[in-house]
Amino acid sequence: MKPDLFNLTGKTALVTGAARGIGAALARALGAYGADVAVNYTQAHDRAEEVATEIRAMGRRAMVVQADVSDEAQVERMVAEVEGHFGRIDILINNAGIIFGGPAEDFSLEEWRRTFAVNVEGVFLCSKHVGRRMIARKSGCIVNIGSMSGKIVNWPFRHAAYNATKAAVHQLTKNLAVEWAEHNIRVNAIAPGYIRTELVDDVLAENPSVLSEHWGRDTIMGRIGTVDELAGSVVYLCSDSASFTTGEVIFVDGGLTLR
DSSP: OOTTTTOOTTOEEEETTOSSHHHHHHHHHHHHTTOEEEEEESSOHHHHHHHHHHHHHTTOOEEEEEOOTTOHHHHHHHHHHHHHHHSOOOEEEEOOOOOOOOOGGGOOHHHHHHHHIIIIIHHHHHHHHHHHHHHHHTOEEEEEEOOGGGTSOOSSSOOHHHHHHHHHHHHHHHHHHHHHGGGTEEEEEEEEOSEEOHHHHHHHHHOTHHIIIIIHHHSTTSSOEETHHHHHHHHHHHSGGGTTOOSOEEEESTTGGGO
16 A cells, blocks of 8 residues: 555645635645645635745645636636646635525525525536546546435524525536546545534524534534544545545544434
8 A cells, every 4th residue: 555645746736715604614624735725715714825925835826716606607717726726726626605594494595595696506507617627638536525414303402494405506517427437536525513513503502402402402412513523525526545536425423414
């Protein structure tokens, strides 16, 4: 076995929604294992630049690039900018996503469509435009960020639109893996469980009992995860260690979906 199976040196990555939370952690992890990274953001430029600065401090190249992934013109421009800066895109992490809560009977069609526009169409558009370039080079790796919510109805909050989008992401992952295998492109996904992010901290501040009564209790490991606990799975999927892995959805959820 080669000792450098997880080495990403010489690879370039684009991570969407990477200004904070899971996306920021994954961008830093790719940099730590040798990749040059483009940090995508929609509005939080300063936060994105902080992430890029951390990656540069590792001795890697990094850039920030603004784009709303649900807008095809912006996605085309973003991909062209990143490729123009780095010369190529070897790795795409489709992380950008949004969530609106509320009971289905009261959920607005506008919020439903916006959730699908970002969470599903954004994954499709970024994969489409980066994928075309990967096809031309006969090489590439895409990792989509799904969710345990693509498999179960997590409770007690009501997120029908979000859950449906993540199920769609899982199926899109498998379809792209089949279509693009002949081009030497691997497409996989991870499905996080409850992960401690700023968004989750906000929820817990308003609903402190949900951790002990639901999230922590339902996870067989008895706790929620950290963003850094997702990094290993993504680095693995982007590296030569996963050279024979495609179309997989890896659940990183502390065993929550086991029962």
